[in-house]
Amino acid sequence: MDHHSIPPSVGEDKSSADEPAAPAAPPQHGSPSSNRFTELWDRGYRALRPIIPHDARMSAGSKIRPELIGKIPGKRNADGAWSGFHGWQTHSTTDADLFEWAAWGAGVGLMTGLVSGVIAVDIDTLDHGLSARASELMRKMLGPARPRVGRAPKALFLYRCSLPVPFLKVKFDGLDGKRELVELSTDRRQIVMRATHPKTGKPYSWPEGIPPFKELTEVTPEQVEAFFLELSHIMPNAEFRGRKLSAGSGSGGDQTKFTGPAEAVARAVRSLPNTEALYPTREAWLDVLYSIKAALPDDPGAAEALAIEWSDKYDGEPADPDDVIANLARCVPPFRRGASWLYEQAELHAPKDFDRVSVYFDEIDEDKDAAIKSLSLTTGADRDVLRGALEGFDVKTKVVPAGPTGAIKFRAVLGKDAAPVINGNWTIKKILPRVGLGVQYGAPGSGKTFSAMDLALHVSAPAKLSWRDHRVKTGGVAYIACEGGSLTQNRVAAWRDKHGDPGNFALYPYTPDLSNATSSDVAKICQDIKDQQGEVVLVAIDTLAKAIKGADENSGVDMGKFIDACERIRTTLNCFALIVHHSGKDAGKGSRGHSSLLGAIDLEMEVTRATGQDGVHTMKITKLRDGEAGAVFGFRLKTITVGMDEDSDKVTTCLVEPVEVSSHKVKPRRGQENDRRERVLLALNENPSQTQRMLAAELGMDRRAVAAALETLSAERLIREPTNCRARSLTPAGLACVKSIIATNSDVISDDQNSE
Structure with a gap:
């Protein structure tokens, strides 16, 4: 964090406050244009303050904590030592101050709040994905802002506000489970504009340039509060702290904070149950009607239709439509709640049908490539990493107006602009695509799970082990072991003893419901993977039959829903999803279940049981959308003892041992x-x-x-x-x-x- 509200006992050095300050000196670089204070003054920033340098020598009597040096206002004394700046919060900056402070070698700070007309949103997390999520929501709700970066992916953004805003912050579980936060710098606080970061030893940067004060996006206190409240709902294990402006007051103010996109409001209302248990009184019913009216002030017809539709769902005696219309007409501003409350209710009572995160990440405020570029500059993260993080939060390209003929929904890549996609296409070169959907299938006892896990562990291993002489791009792997439960740990332990550190490999020995994309388990497993592993390149689901929770794999409808669930996992985590599956009764007809699965996948691998006395199994690439199918890989399953049980009997598992197929020819199934x-x-x-x-x-x-x-x-x-x-x-x-x-x-x- 780079801004602090400093009590006198901490931020001021009373023992040296009355010492004479160092005399003013000419600017160190000889001209006002090289003065960092005058640079910001000329850009319209007035409430500037001198910041103690990160490597300053502090006066003997200083009580300033070491971790605050480089972040708070101070003064250089006659002996060159630094002390606290008594009265920095009420000081009125003059032209002479700008040159004196520059001569001291001070960093440049700025008071926030009413004194400067500037507030700052400080995204204080080292998690690239969470930083991207917070900054995209901020841009969506508050508007564009240029980042100041000290230690990426942490970033700070400036806005203009002419009204008082209370201190607000949201704390959440960040990198490695540590509590991190996003907070607002407002009255009686200050931020660092120009200085050297005390931890990195490098200057704070403005990747997109320092914005002039008059170009800052202007926001209202209600907008800022709404942003922090929404952030508290979409960050992991988050808590909101601060005084709410609109805590049940209904006393006016900016009523636009209660509005929402018509599609999102309709989706929330239609997802929301209407039962006597949830809304037992007339007042509770009217709360929903008032919120619908507040959410759609410019479309009273849509508000009326939604109110009637929702009221008609009541499990008791439904309200008469005329009564609904009459009560809706009496719903007039000022409102106490609106769209945000409807989203909260829908997510609380119908989590499988409504996710409020999707409201804010259905579209972004700029072209996606431009947004990726901006966030990459902001956070210092690789653009592919950020693209994956944004896909994980369902960010899609904005619908850009195309003129009077309508809006462009599917933006074309023109032939003259098409360029080869050369790099980043494979996780295992020419075998496992970087993103997509695949199936590895075989009969019981064929070794399909052993071979799938072996492949997955080769991907996660930090030693960058090649897989069958194919280059591997190492990345995180989540293996959802629906069959075998905790006993599958034996396989991982045996592989680790043989090959070494498995890296960012995680076993999930559970059976989540992946039967459809709206299942709460789909969203939960994605979030759990993000929280515990961060970025992953491969998610294995073993097996399809267990994961669909009783659905009919021979049904085109049920198989389609399962494919949709896998696609949601794939797009949310920006990874390849590999499904372990069974072959049908007739092995010559491929994998079991409806044929729509074959049409949806990018990769299919068939694993066959050993035949003869040599014990060789084979894995054959039968489909590879952007590569050459037909490759066959042989392997044996070697029995390994992993320990002794309570009866002193051996506990064993198997390891995959590669075998050259050329020396063990296997006849293809029936030709x-x-x-x-x-x-x-x-x-x-x-x-x-x-x-x-x-x-x-x-x-x-x-x-x-x-x-x-x-x-x-x-x-x-x-x-x-x-x-x-x-x-x-x-x-x-x-x-x-x-x-x-x-x-x-x-x-x-x-x-x-x-x-x-």
Whole structure:
């Protein structure tokens, strides 16, 4: 923190207050333009103060605590030692002060509050994601501001305010669980504008330049209070401290603080239950109606419709619509509550259906790339890190007006502007994409969980272990072990003993409900991962069957909801989500469940059980959206003793030991052509005019399986679907794929014959 309200016993040095100050001297650099005080004075800042340098020698009788040196006002005495500045809060700065203080080598401070017309929001956290979250909410609710940075990602932002604002702050769980805060510098406080940071030893910086006073965004006390109250709802384990301006007063003031976006207000009201248990009295019912009216002052028709709709949900005797309209008409300002209270009620009573964080991060106040650039300058964080943090808080690109024809919702990348995305695409080079959705499946006993965990631990290991000679970009991994519970710790312990430190790997031996994106468990597991691990690049869900909590994996609707839940995890954490899954009864038909899963994923890996006496398992890349499929990796499961139980019996687990497949050829399941997608593509290559019914009859496949394969081939642009004028046909990419399949099958047959 860089501002303090300093009681005389702490911030002033009474023993040296009456000592003669050092005489004024010419500016050290010879001209007013090099004077940091006159620089700020010329920008319109008047209530300036001299700040004790971070490396100052303090007077013998000084009572100033060492941690405050470099942050608070002071004076240089005749002997060159520094002491406190008696009366700094009431001092009136003159032109002569500017040159005298500069000659001392003092840092530049600024009084905040009514004396200067400036208030400052100090985001005092070392967590990059939380700093990004707070600064984006601030910009959303208070408007643009340029950052002052001392120790990134901490940052301070200036605003203009001509009215008194009470001291406010929000404390929350920050980096490593430490309590951090965002606070307001207002009356009787000061901030550092120009100086050297006492911890970093480097000057405070203004990455976007020091704004002139007249260009600061002007805010009202109500806006500032609303920002801190909302911040207390979206930061982890947060508490609001300060005197509220509007604590139930209903006495006027700025009524715009009660308004909200129509879509968000409607979503909150429709999520909010209306039961006798929650709203037992007429006064409680009217509270909701008043809040709806306050939230939508410019759209009385929408307010009326929402009030009627919500009142009609009452589990007792619903109110007559005419009575609702009449009471709503009597709801007039000044209001005591509005949109924010509705959000609070909806989140409290319907947490699965409403999350107030999404209200403030549905759109940002500037183009997303510009926002990322600004925050990167503010916090010193890597832009990819901030992009992930903002995705984690559901920040989307602003809808920018496109003129009289409407608004641009889906902003295009023009052909002339398209550039190759060269770096940052892979976590495991050519195997595991940096972001996306994937499935690793196999029959019981195939080793799918062991191989998935081995892959995950190679990603998290700080030693940057390669995985099967593929380069790994190390990052955090969260492994949700729905099957096996705490016993899965044995596998991690065995791997650690063999390979060393697993790094930022965390095991979650629980079975959260991931059956749909609105499940409270989806939001909770994401938040728990953020709180305990920070940034992760991979989340493994083992297994699908356990995670969907009784939903039907063969249902397209239920599978779609599960995919949505995985997508929410992926986008919230900006990671790759890997699902461990079972194969169907017919292994040749791929993974179990509805085919929509195959169409949604970027990566599919099939794990097969060992055959013969050599005990070799295989993991085959059967789909890789932006890479080459077909790679096969062999492995054995080596039994490892991890300890002895209470009966002195060995407790064992398995470790994955890589095996070169070239020396252990494994025949593909019933021939390569048995893959549904490949079989249908080969049949269409022979006769592209075949209908779904004809293909099903020829290939002996279920028509639904054929339809799913056609859908996948079309999505991969390997076939063109029929139109009024044309029959179905293969694209050039499809023809190339056919050649590759035929060549691969010929190679397999040749290898099999040579091995016999």
